[in-house]
Amino acid sequence: MERQKHFLPQDFPALKNDSFLRAAQGQKTHYVPVWCMRQAGRYLPEFQETRAGQDFFLTCRTPEICCELTLQPLRRFPLDAAIIFSDILVIPQWTLMTYMIEGSGSSTMSKAKRWLYQHVDASHRLLRLLTDVIVDYMVGQVKAGAQALQVFESHAGCLGPAQFAEFSLPYLREISRKVKEQLKNESLEPVPMIVFAKDGHYALEDLSRSDYDVVGLDWTISPLTAREQTGNRVALQGNMDPCALYAPKERIGEIVKKMIEEFGTQGYIANLGHGLYPDIDPEHVGAFVEAVHKHSRNLKEQTWTGHLENSL
Template identity: 75%
Template sequence: MDKDKLILPKDFPELKNDTFLRAARGEEVEHIPVWCMRQAGRYLPEFRESRAGKDFFETCRSPEACCELTLQPLRRFPFDAAIIFSDILVVPQWTLMSYMIEGGGSTTHSKAKRWLYRYPEASHKLLSQLTDVIVEYLLGQVKAGAQALQVFESHTGCLGPVEFKEFSLPYLRDIARRVKDKIKESGLDNVPMIVFAKDGHYGLEDLSESGYEVVGLDWTIDPSSARVRTGGKVSLQGNMDPCALYATKARISEIVKRMLEGFGTKGYIANLGHGLYPDMDPENVAAFVDAVHTHSRQLLNRN
């Protein structure tokens, strides 16, 4: 990537639906936008068919395969955002700090946390190096045409407030600042950034002042409380429990209606509080998307 300037593709098509971007910036919308984390995933039979027998990293390195997997959910559902198929495993192949140290998945992340407590200097060095790579990776996505970015802090719940402020928050802030500075230097329009710190309910106030336009929420946070605690400084995203999609379609509609009423219609992007699970029924995903659009139009007309 050109280190001095970002250059967007010359043949990038005109955006047909900017509802997501307007909501991220806190602007007026005709309906609340909605997308799902892991919307390009194993719950779709066409995804499983496309991925069958293929190496994961080979798929991530194929523009044609990534394009197909990105578009599959949009052929089924009227989502307001297409999520480029990729994975944090590409930065590097393992994943980021917790899995690099653990060597795999963990319920406690005790090995990674042991590093934080026993080797704080080495931990900061590794986190700083990862931050450098993440910034370049995100700028590469912008250069390739990405119009919004989401940064995941997937294991915030494994940290306490003190450790979060020392080992996570500074790097989240640094990522946002450096990406935005580079975009501004290149004379490009601002690209909205979302920070999603799962189980980070204790850090909402700090996250709302970390340089991101949107704060993503998991399902453990009350929508109206989140509005108060973030003080209108950012747009919010989330936060329906993914397991609610196992409910009936009528029940899904009720849950969505209550969620939208809690968040309000301005500066809000509807989503689940985490990703879709592989055994979920695509018909229930359709019910979720339809409920968001239907109820939000009714709320906006009422206002």
């Protein structure tokens, strides 16, 4: 895997913890880094207090509030990444293509899929427009200090292999290619890029060849199968079922230990297979984070001891 330099703006203080960036770039780490999708979310009482009575889009456009929401989970847990509080919703209000057509959430996305079948050319025109805007938006985030980027394809499971290959994969590839090209053209250091296609396990091999540094996984595929399909081309991220955090803390530790044993301690970023749910106990989130650090350190130490004994 190509090794990339860490992006570090001149006015940023020195990093105290670069484990997430190192893992994303395929470099060695002392333990498995961990973060959670939606980690600054409604499960935190302080989040609810800060967001109470605040308009969502006003919040996204107010740096002081975004900063506070970003830092809240880091005050509670020893997470390895701070996730800037924002949303792709700020590009068009009601997120991207599916909600632009559906008008609201949907379990089938049938209206959006109808467009793909009935209005092929128009669908591609819209997707090209969105791709260009997303590229500009992501480059703007890097200019503002983002040190890594994640691209979500939240509805890969609604498509299936054929439609994903026609209407999603080419644009995901174009986003990664154009972001990296634009950063280079503007003399900015590259940053690690993650692609997360929920329920897109059928496309893992293609995603691992799409010029992203990390492929995120949901909980519908085993770590061993994911490693087989992606080879050593990319680092992997995921993939614990968010509902596992409803389990007792001891059980959470057991699940985490098994997950890390199957993924291995290198080229891996621990995460959930999707975002945190609003009714999850924050203490169980803490148990998850602590278990990742504990078991990955133990496993790495055992592996090193085994290598040492063999060499002797």
